[in-house]
Structure formats: C-alpha cells, structure tokens
Amino acid sequence: MRWTQALLNTLRDAPQDAEIISHKLMIRAGMLRKLGGGLYTYMPLGIRALRKVEAIVREEMERAGAQETLFPILQPAELWKQSGRWETMGPGMFRLKDRKDAWYVLAPTAEEAFTALAKNEISSYRQLPCIIYQMQDKFRDEIRPRFGLIRGKEFLMKDAYSFDADEAGADVSYKKMYDAYVRIFKRVGLNVTPVEADTGDIGGNFSHEFMVFAASGEDGILSCDACGYAANQERAERIASPLPYTEIAGVAEEVATPDQHACEEVAKFSGTPVNQIVKSLVMLADKKPVMVLVPGDRELNPLKLRRLLNGAKIEEADEATVLQVAGPCGSIGPVGVTLSVYADLALKGVADVVVGANKEGYHLQHVALDRDATVIAYEDLVTVTEGDICPKCGKPLVIRRGTEVGQCFKLGTKYSEAFNATYLDETGAPRILTMGCYGIGVSRTLQAIVEQSNDENGIIWPAAVAPYQVALLILDPDNPEVVQKAEQLAEALESKGIDVFIDDRAERPGVKFKDADLIGFPVRVVAGAKGFAKGGFEVRRRTEKESTIVAPEVAAETVQSLLA
RNA sequence: CGGACCGUAGCGCAGCCUGGUAGCGCGUUUGCUUGGGGUGCAAAAGGUCUCGGGUUCAAAUCCCGACGGUCCGACCA
Numbered sequence: 208m209r210w211t212q213a214l215l216n217t218l219r220d221a222p223q224d225a226e227i228i229s230h231k232l233m234i235r236a237g238m239l240r241k242l243g244g245g246l247y248t249y250m251p252l253g254i255r256a257l258r259k260v261e262a263i264v265r266e267e268m269e270r271a272g273a274q275e276t277l278f279p280i281l282q283p284a285e286l287w288k289q290s291g292r293w294e295t296m297g298p299g300m301f302r303l304k305d306r307k308d309a310w311y312v313l314a315p316t317a318e319e320a321f322t323a324l325a326k327n328e329i330s331s332y333r334q335l336p337c338i339i340y341q342m343q344d345k346f347r348d349e350i351r352p353r354f355g356l357i358r359g360k361e362f363l364m365k366d367a368y369s370f371d372a373d374e375a376g377a378d379v380s381y382k383k384m385y386d387a388y389v390r391i392f393k394r395v396g397l398n399v400t401p402v403e404a405d406t407g408d409i410g411g412n413f414s415h416e417f418m419v420f421a422a423s424g425e426d427g428i429l430s431c432d433a434c435g436y437a438a439n440q441e442r443a444e445r446i447a448s449p450l451p452y453t454e455i456a457g458v459a460e461e462v463a464t465p466d467q468h469a470c471e472e473v474a475k476f477s478g479t480p481v482n483q484i485v486k487s488l489v490m491l492a493d494k495k496p497v498m499v500l501v502p503g504d505r506e507l508n509p510l511k512l513r514r515l516l517n518g519a520k521i522e523e524a525d526e527a528t529v530l531q532v533a534g535p536c537g538s539i540g541p542v543g544v545t546l547s548v549y550a551d552l553a554l555k556g557v558a559d560v561v562v563g564a565n566k567e568g569y570h571l572q573h574v575a576l577d578r579d580a581t582v583i584a585y586e587d588l589v590t591v592t593e594g595d596i597c598p599k600c601g602k603p604l605v606i607r608r609g610t611e612v613g614q615c616f617k618l619g620t621k622y623s624e625a626f627n628a629t630y631l632d633e634t635g636a637p638r639i640l641t642m643g644c645y646g647i648g649v650s651r652t653l654q655a656i657v658e659q660s661n662d663e664n665g666i667i668w669p670a671a672v673a674p675y676q677v678a679l680l681i682l683d684p685d686n687p688e689v690v691q692k693a694e695q696l697a698e699a700l701e702s703k704g705i706d707v708f709i710d711d712r713a714e715r716p717g718v719k720f721k722d723a724d725l726i727g728f729p730v731r732v733v734a735g736a737k738g739f740a741k742g743g744f745e746v747r748r749r750t751e752k753e754s755t756i757v758a759p760e761v762a763a764e765t766v767q768s769l770l771a
Numbered sequence: 772c773g774g775a776c777c778g779u780a781g782c783g784c785a786g787c788c789u790g791g792u793a794g795c796g797c798g799u800u801u802g803c804u805u806g807g808g809g810u811g812c813a814a815a816a817g818g819u820c821u822c823g824g825g826u827u828c829a830a831a832u833c834c835c836g837a838c839g840g841u842c843c844g845a846c847c848a
Contacts (some may be wrong), residue, residue, distance in 0.1 A: 220782055224840070353842095717810085
C-alpha cells in the first residue's frame with residue numbers, strides 16, 4: 208500500500224475526549240475515528256490490525272477443537288425471557304421493537320442463542336464434547352462508555368460455548384479453552400494474568416478472568432508475588448487478621464456520641480481506633496433484612512455475603528427499614544436486635560469494641576460480641592485490600608489495576624436447564640448438558656496491546672498484529688533510482704508474504720520518520736539517496752535507535768529476519 | 772442517577788465576564804522555498820458559533836429549555 212493512495216491522516220493533537228495513551232495513539236495514528244459516544248469506526252489501518260488479532264483467535268479456537276458459527280445480533284425477546292435474563296439484565300441491554308410491536312434485543316452475549324441451538328442439534332452423547340464459537344459484535348448500553356475500544360457500546364467479541372456430558376467433561380473443555388487463551392494472548396504479544404473472578408450476572412460457579420495490568424485499568428486485582436495467587440477484588444479472599452480487642456473490659460455501657468455517625472467520626476470523637484468500632488450494616492437478602500458486621504475501617508463485599516447466603520440477591524436496606532429493624536442510620540448495632548447477624552472473621556472473639564446503640568446519638572462501648580449479641584456466623588465478608596494476607600501462602604497481597612480482555616466460565620446447567628437442552632446417554636436416558644462459556648473482547652484486546660506497547664513517539668506493534676509489518680520510507684520520491692530500488696524491495700518483501708506500507712508522499716524526511724514511529728510499524732526501511740551512497744537501505748526495528756545499512760540484494764531477507 | 776464542567780472550521784483552542792465586522796495554531800489547496808527527525812514565505816478554501824425559545828436596535832457573548840460530550844461518584848458480562 209502507498210500512503211498517497213491510502214485513507215490515512217495522522218494527527219498532531221489528540222481529541223480532548225481521549226484520556227488514555229492507547230486511545231490517543233489509535234486516533235492520532237489514523238486507525239480509529241469516533242462516530243458517537245462509545246462508537247468507533249475502524250479506519251483501513253485499524254481494521255487490518257483487528258483482522259490479524261481475529262485470525263490468531265480463530266486459529267487457536269480451531270486448534271482447540273472449537274467450530275465457528277455466526278449468530279444474529281438481533282435476537283427475539285422470547286429467548287431472553289426463557290432464561291430469565293430479559294428481567295435480570297436490566298438497562299444494560301439494548302431492547303427494541305419491530306413494526307409488529309414484537310420485542311427484540313441487541314445481543315450483549317449469546318448463551319441463550321447457543322443453548323437453544325444445542326437443544327435442537329445435540330441429541331446424543333456421541334456428539335459430545337462440542338465447542339462452538341462466533342466472532343460477532345456485541346452491544347451493551349454502558350452507563351459510561353470510555354477509553355475508546357476499551358469500553359464501547361458496540362464491540363467485537365469472540366464468544367465460545369462448550370457442551371459436555373457431565374462436569375468432568377466440562378472441566379476438560381474448560382482447560383482446553385483456558386490453554387487456548389494463554390496461547391492467543393501470547394501470540395498477539397499481550398502480557399495477561401489469569402485471575403480468579405466472580406461469576407457475576409451470567410451465572411455459574413467458577414471463573415477466570417484474563418487481565419492486562421495497566422494504570423488505566425478499571426478493575427482492581429489482588430495478587431501475591433510470593434505464590435502467584437491472583438484474584439479480582441470482587442472475589443479476592445484473605446486470611447483475616449484477628450483484632451486485638453479480645454480482653455473483656457467491662458459491661459457494655461452507653462456513651463453519648465452526639466452527631467457522630469460514620470465510624471471514622473465516632474473513632475475521632477471518642478479517641479478510639481477505627482478498627483475497634485464495629486460497622487453495622489442492614490442489608491436485604493432476597494428482600495429480607497439481615498445485619499452484617501465488619502471492622503470500622505473495612506468495606507463489606509456484597510458478593511461474599513451473597514455466597515454465604517446461597518446466592519440471595521443482596522441490596523442495601525433503605526433508611527425506613529433500618530429504623531424499623533434496628534435504629535436510626537449511623538447509630539445501629541447488633542445488641543438487642545432480632546435480625547440474623549453475620550460478622551466478618553476478623554471480629555471473631557472480640558470482647559471490647561464499640562457498636563451503635565440503636566439510639567440516636569449513642570454508642571455502646573466495651574461490647575463483647577459473643578456475650579452481648581447473637582452472631583450466626585463469622586466469615587470472610589470484606590473487600591480485600593492491599594496488605595491483606597494471601598489465602599494461599601500467608602504473605603501480604605498487593606493491588607494492581609487491570610483491564611479484562613477475556614474470561615472463562617463454568618456455567619454448569621443453568622442455561623441447559625432453562626432451555627431443557629438434553630442428550631441421550633449410552634443407556635438411552637436423557638441427561639442435561641453441562642456448559643461452559645468463554646469470551647474474548649477482541650476489539651478491547653487490540654487496544655490493550657497498544658496500551659501496553661508504546662513509547663513517547665507512538666505505538667510499537669508486535670509484528671503478529673501490526674497493520675503492516677514494514678514501513679518503507681522513500682525519502683527522495685523525485686529520484687527515479689531511489690524509487691525503483693524501493694519498489695523492487697517492496698515486491699521482494701510482498702512475495703515473502705510481508706505487508707509493506709510505502710510512504711511515497713512528497714513530505715520532508717522528518718515528517719515521515721515521525722509518522723512511521725507514531726503508527727508503529729515493527730520494522731522501518733529507509734530508501735534515500737544518502738543511504739544508497741553509503742551502500743543501501745537503512746533498516747531498523749521500531750524499538751531500536753540506530754539503523755543499519757543493508758545492501759539491496761539482501762535487504763528483503765534482513766527485514767524478514769528482523770520480523771521473526 | 773447525583774455533583775462539576777464543556778459544546779466556536781477536520782483536530783487543538785481563544786473570544787463570552789464588559790452584547791456591536793468570528794479569530795489563532797495544526798491540517799487542507801496553490802505557488803515558491805527547503806530536503807535525513809513535524810522547513811520557511813506568500814496566497815486561498817473551509818463556520819446556520821450544538822439546537823430551540825427569550826431579552827435587546829443588535830446575541831457566539833445575557834436568560835430559559837432541550838440535546839450532545841467530558842470528568843468525579845454510584846453502577847457494571
């Protein structure tokens with residue numbers, strides 16, 4: 208491709224809505240243009256890079272035995288009603304009506320459609336295991352689209368679904384996909400870390416997320432450098448360090464704490480350490496109020512409460528409910544309430560803590576939880592933060608920011624039961640299919656690569672996904688000899704299957720260098736009269752400072768070796 | 772959905788407070804110049820100042836509303 212024929216404009220300034228480096232660079236390098244909030248157009252260079260990522264994903268899916276399909280994006284609401292997600296997906300799902308007033312959704316994911324297909328097409332154990340996938344746009348009505356392709360309303364996702372005879376088979380499929388993911392991210396040049404994750408709304412009981420560490424990441428990941436444990440903050444566990452307040456200091460007594468509500472306020476007011484105050488929260492578990500106690504300096508992780516209460520839907524109680532079952536908000540505590548009370552493990556055995564008195568303006572001090580209240584269970588219930596103790600090896604955890612580029616779920620039979628997707632086993636008995644699902648945000652992966660691989664001059668594309676592998680800069684486009692040699696080299700490279708982008712513009716050299724760096728071609732070849740006077744083309748990797756002179760006869764091979 | 776800010780040429784911005792001929796840089800076009808890390812000079816094209824209403828002799832500027840965007844928070848396969 209020649210620049211003078213390409214639809215390619217680089218920008219000196221990034222649009223002001225681009226916040227993170229990868230978004231700025233992809234716009235500036237002319238790969239992406241914004242169509243609307245969370246909606247981006249791929250320019251010729253951008254789509255080439257995306258197609259290369261896609262190709263790698265396809266190859267590895269096929270290698271893992273998955274078969275490609277393609278489902279409609281526009282799906283009848285009935286499918287979603289059958290799984291229950293028409294209700295549970297909420298406003299994040301685009302819904303629309305056709306002219307006959309029938310409801311449709313723009314698929315945000317495709318468990319329903321795949322399961323419905325499996326119900327019809329899979330009828331025998333002989334067909335198992337079966338893994339099918341598609342590469343298709345997905346739609347989500349994001350509250351706040353941002354960061355370009357990282358969080359858009361429309362994005363390209365590879366989604367795969369496995370169907371197995373039983374749990375053991377599903378484990379094998381899960382492992383196959385997990386391994387394929389590791390290979391995919393390695394091949395596209397992305398450093399990812401698989402972390403344990405919560406299963407979220409999609410359901411199921413086991414999950415890994417593939418995270419790319421980045422300062423701009425929207426998720427917190429706790430990891431242990433000692434043993435390699437890594438988990439999403441939503442799910443991370445810890446060994447609770449017991450609090451020191453285990454000596455009985457007296458009977459529980461009221462102290463006046465006028466206008467002091469938040470634990471920090473009470474602590475400051477009374478001169479007590481914050482973690483000696485117990486934070487009491489009233490939550491609704493399937494609409495039924497329960498009380499949860501955590502140390503005053505910690506946050507409840509509702510997902511952990513949900514797990515403890517067998518998957519009950521957890522919501523915060525409104526003020527009126529709190530007043531009715533305990534006391535005025537900000538002054539509540541577990542003493543004397545008739546609610547079920549659950550407490551964080553760190554509170555086990557505490558005998559001298561401060562809790563709300565269920566009376567405006569008063570707290571109770573010297574409270575011994577087991578003496579003065581009834582706690583049903585002590586469990587790990589707080590959101591893990593940096594410095595907490597690794598559940599695997601006992602060393603402190605560190606927290607990093609990350610972006611999720613892929614996820615594997617074991618779904619069990621949630622969807623196959625909803626759709627009654629069964630097969631006949633060896634004995635002729637119908638059995639329910641066991642499922643897994645596996646997603647990769649392909650467009651997000653593309654931008655994550657840029658986020659991870661750039662310098663002050665621009666993008667540094669890994670050769671496997673670069674829109675073109677080689678930039679060939681003709682510095683003297685008016686010099687026929689230079690042009691001729693450059694064209695010969697371009698032909699030689701293309702015959703080796705190497706993509707070449709020729710900068711044949713009548714621009715000054717500096718402009719071409721800057722643009723080649725910005726776009727990030729892995730290898731740059733300069734064709735100019737000065738270079739030829741020194742013996743040939745000047746060749747260098749994007750990551751190198753100095754070029755080397757290479758004779759025209761061997762230039763193609765040298766370039767090829769640099770790309771390997 | 773709560774709080775803050777913004778909307779002026781393809782991109783980045785000034786002008787608005789104090790109403791009176793719509794500007795600058797980059798990019799684009801033409802000519803000359805230059806020719807190895809975003810040359811220099813000159814000329815030119817390009818705008819319903821987001822939209823609607825109001826105030827006024829007069830609105831990019833003041834007021835009201837809508838829409839769009841950004842940031843913080845909440846939320847989020």
